[in-house]
Amino acid sequence: MKKIILLMIIFLYGCNEPKVYECGAWDERRCLCPNGEEGEQKCSRGPAFSDPNPPRIWLSCSCCYDKKKGEHGIHYINLNDVSGCWDDVYNPSVSTFDVEGEE
Numbered sequence: 001m002k003k004i005i006l007l008m009i010i011f012l013y014g015c016n017e018p019k020v021y022e023c024g025a026w027d028e029r030r031c032l033c034p035n036g037e038e039g040e041q042k043c044s045r046g047p048a049f050s051d052p053n054p055p056r057i058w059l060s061c062s063c064c065y066d067k068k069k070g071e072h073g074i075h076y077i078n079l080n081d082v083s084g085c086w087d088d089v090y091n092p093s094v095s096t097f098d099v100e101g102e103e
Helices: 002-014
Strands: 028-032 038-042 065-070 073-079
Touching: none
Parallel strands: none
Antiparallel strands: 028 038, 065 073
């Protein structure tokens, strides 16, 4: 009975969806919002104490948000409706800024 339970656990563990890594945890790149504004894009790092290897994907471009400057620097808050990022056609994973030697 113990062998069956162990085999079931191994089988269920193997059924998890594979993690997708589009970028490294500290990667950054320049990007364009659909309205043509230039910004920066960072790779997600996942929640801090959960999965040691969370799937990493590109976050939305910084120009997709309104900027607010405080004593600790620039903060990106609220969705910028005129950026065009919130339409169905915008995909943060697709590189939008091609520079020689840079994605």
